[in-house]
Amino acid sequence: MLPAVLALGLLSACGSDDDAAADGKVTIEVAIDQGLEQGAIDAFEARVAQFEKDNPDVVVKSKEYTWTGTTFAAELAGGTLPDVFPIPFTDGRGLIERKQIANISTLVDELPYADEFNPNVAQAGEDADGAMWAIPIAAYGQGLHYNRTLFEQAGLDPDAPPTTWDEVRADAKAIADATGQAGYAQMTQSNTGGWILTSLIYANGGRVESVEGDTATATVDTPEAKASLEYLKQLRWEDNSMGANFLYDWGTINQDFAAGKIGMYVSGGGNYGNLFTQNGLNPDDYGVTVVPLEGDDAGVLGGGTLAAVSAKASPEEQAAAVKWIDFYYMQKLTDQESAVLDAQTTADQGQPVGAPQLPVFDRATYDESQTWIADLVNVPLDQMTPYTDGIFDQPLLPEPARSTQELYAALDPVVQAVLTDENADIDALLASAQTTVQSILDKG
Template sequence: MKSTRRTTALALAGALSLSATLAACSSDDGEGVTAAEAEEMSDEPVTIQVAIDEGLEEGAVEAINTRVDEFESEHPNVTVETQEYTWVGTTFAADLAGGTLPDVFTVPFTDGRGLIEREQIADISGLVAELPYSGEFNENVAVAGEAPDGGMWAVPIAAYGQGLHYNRSLFTEAGLDPDSPPTTWDEVRDAAATISEETGATGYAQMTASNTGGWILTTMVYAMGGRAETVDAETVTATIDTPEYHQALEYLQQMRWDDDSMGDEFLHDWGTSHADFGAGKIGMFISGGGDYGNLVTQNAMNPDDYGVTVLPLEGDDGAVLGGGTLAAVNAKATDAEQAAAVEWIDFFYMEKLTDPDAAVADARAVADQGQPVGAPILPVFDQATYDESQEWIADYINVPLEQFAPYSDNIYDQPLQPEPPASTQDLYAALDPVVQAVLTDENADVDALLADAEANVQNLIDRG
């Protein structure tokens, strides 16, 4: 179903390659629904379940409900039901197998290729090919949702580069300048120690559970110039027992045992780290640069307290680990449900990035409920397109943009490196206990931990 709305040309920077226009597939041969077939079903009554984040405050839910009403008005044959859902690495496989996922749900970039190869999500490539921007994604972003033949089975809806989030009030209380956050790892360590000593809060917290331990450890390794895997043709080699992984773990050991600046909670996952940071218990932590919305709408963080900056990059190959989120459709969805699901993905996630009227409508609905509008993110297209979309919604932006400046002014100048390509979540899971050991055992043997982890990860890669 090709959108009839006015579309804006998406001119990408010359350095970014364009994804090839996706070829439509026919459901007659089991390869997905075509736009023509979807058009024939356009008057067929259908109900779809769509994912919304768990634990949203009332205003955020109302903003989503407003958008649901608008969608149903435009698509009178479609009924949309929202379902709370949050991707968690340790439980997603069970959710998928158990059939409890909604018709439209989100997954990280790292899961896309595996879900496509195992045909665990619907092939919506024929429908996506008809969207006006289907060939305009940054190629490095698009590949996360593409099958080997180039068909897009899952739509990139958000991208991120990792950032260092910090609490401005704790910085001030500790005598630090919140407008001049750390720019080196030594400065991060010093700031963490000062915050802990002067305020009693955790100076720096590290995620360690539900695959996040490996994720954040690998983020630090990337920033220090290392990588988790090397690829030579079709051969993938784990590179865990390396100087950079040693450096990152020894850095954490020093903060934990020498400085005592990491508090007393060493089983943080994504949810608990954000909850404690939002509650003012943590001075600094690493996560995706676009987490402001979650911190404010789900963890009641005071916007005045929020700050974010880019990660320090050191070493010859220092880079920012980047990733993102894909919108996928349940493999059990009927053809009519798949068609409606792609309409929803286009309407709810993508229109606000590509169409000025849709961008304003979304911003107005969100702002009317007192929810954050305009928090800087890393776009799925390019910076020029993103900057244009920010101009469309300028009247509704209600976030303290100046507090994002250390991140937003610098993230485009940092080299972005995608996550490890093979067995990514398994790799992260294998590193969780390594980080936990370093933070809970003062005598943890880093050499042995990394040697064992590399062998384990290589085995996982070889098994596929």
């Protein structure tokens, strides 16, 4: 899935804009997140103006777009995507193998940091020969987001968030009992149910598939998966601590969390920016900590975002698109002057600067980049230390490598069933899901 960290017209072929062509300019359409508040839009437009000043032969137009697992394939097939668009790590290899995005690898090779990517991150955007078709722009590890105000109203210490799943359960019940809000909430649809269930399974030491060579085997029906679902069942039916909405996806759970209706939920650890710019989060309410890990082989699910270029883009548009990706996403990670300009522009519009991320390159590069913008940081970092102090010590596990989104989609109804039917048979649900996922993997 996409990390929640991007401040990302309706034109189907921007590069053919007659006026731009007459001026000898190349026009590209780039993604901007849907539903941003005006300050975030103003910050984005200011960055566009800066880019166009530095690149007078390029015109940048924006299109509202947010990747969603259930609609992306249709948008791709229908040709409605912008020229530059974000995709999750899990989609990279498949799109590359099917040649559904542009091969920009020769352009990427010319970037000064082309050889400096973390190899575990870089491979998400590379083909089998190591050529980079899509550029990693953000990485994440799952976090447990929590509402400090609801914690206080429930008599809990927001500076001491839960460190075990038993503590999460106890705190969720305390919040629900004291406030009437959901103590803990879970995504369940648009592939996010499978995504977060997989996160819980990883945190309990399990996996959902294994890959040896060309053979992928489903490992959905396991004790760790059963324990994860039983846990949700307890919160829902024994404790009544999960509220009344059991059809959340990434966007709607963010809305309710920012509105103070949810005490805790699991999502990408860098989600603060989206909560603030798209959902009006009150910074005083926000806290984030690491996901509890229990079990001998437990780890935190990690992933990230790639910037891809439309396969329909002309060579000139591809070159302009890579310049935009470099300017907008990458230079702030690698160049001090660019980092300060980006941070200052963003801060001037009242938008968040300095929310924690995982490194696209190495931790030393990341730590250095944070020193460049230290004076401009305007997010409550002290409320994020339970996450930042722990995430680098947690084993980071990649998302399932094969048929990832299809696997997640197959697990959505399993989570929904457990949360909406008190008599749901978890054993039967997992056995059925095991068969379904194996069938998906066998198709390749």
